[in-house]
Amino acid sequence: MNTTESIKEDQSFSMPRIGDKAPEFAAVTTQGNINYPSDYKGKWSILFSHPADFTPVCTSEFMTFAHLEEKFEKANCSLIGLSIDGLYSHIAWLRTIKDKIEFNGMKNIEVKFPLIEDISMEVAKKYGMIQPGESKTQAVRAVFFVDPNEVVRAIIYYPLSLGRNFDELYRALIAMQTSDKFNVATPADWNPGDDVIVSPAGSCGVAEERMSSTEGLDCKDWFFCTKKLDKNLVLNEILEK
Numbered sequence: 001m002n003t004t005e006s007i008k009e010d011q012s013f014s015m016p017r018i019g020d021k022a023p024e025f026a027a028v029t030t031q032g033n034i035n036y037p038s039d040y041k042g043k044w045s046i047l048f049s050h051p052a053d054f055t056p057v058c059t060s061e062f063m064t065f066a067h068l069e070e071k072f073e074k075a076n077c078s079l080i081g082l083s084i085d086g087l088y089s090h091i092a093w094l095r096t097i098k099d100k101i102e103f104n105g106m107k108n109i110e111v112k113f114p115l116i117e118d119i120s121m122e123v124a125k126k127y128g129m130i131q132p133g134e135s136k137t138q139a140v141r142a143v144f145f146v147d148p149n150e151v152v153r154a155i156i157y158y159p160l161s162l163g164r165n166f167d168e169l170y171r172a173l174i175a176m177q178t179s180d181k182f183n184v185a186t187p188a189d190w191n192p193g194d195d196v197i198v199s200p201a202g203s204c205g206v207a208e209e210r211m212s213s214t215e216g217l218d219c220k221d222w223f224f225c226t227k228k229l230d231k232n233l234v235l236n237e238i239l240e241k
């Protein structure tokens, strides 16, 4: 059996699914020890992995996340990073970022959210962050959105060479929070202020009613009805004042 096959066979590699309880772990981080997800109960969190310290794409991503951290916190969401490197490497890398790196108009960027050391790959294996076809020793760029009840709500994976789109990560977070708060779904490319989708008709009667309703519904057909949802209402409900 070659290494890739043996990693694929390794039962310690798992892959949480949407709707699963987020797998638990204790970890050492650049901000002290954490117990995940219990330390974040009552909040959303984004657990994301990256391949290695002192690499350019990762550096650009870390700077961007650190720059946006306050914005995510205002949406009740904490950030937690992970890479298959040791604590001292993490500390040295984050110091270098603050002292030396300028990117996209950002400089002097201090990463204040925890960066997990995972030299043993224990956490990365639990979260399916090692994808042997891409790399056997580095984590791919995985993003797990975990809700206040510790449930995995969305998962996005990117390959090593592709930096993440942070507008999309924020949009996805706000869209899921909007779905929860207002019991609606969000269509393609939705942003606050855009129309939302009301839950599908569950009976012929409701389908009929929907099509003849004049109460703020815009039905393109019986299964596809949208309604207005005020941007300020969404943002006032979701963002901390």
Ligand code: BEZ
Pocket (backbone or CB within 6 Å): 051, 052, 055, 056, 057, 058, 059, 138, 160, 161
């Ligand atoms: C990077 O972050 O630049 C990177 C890391 C691993 C492979 C390729 C790129």
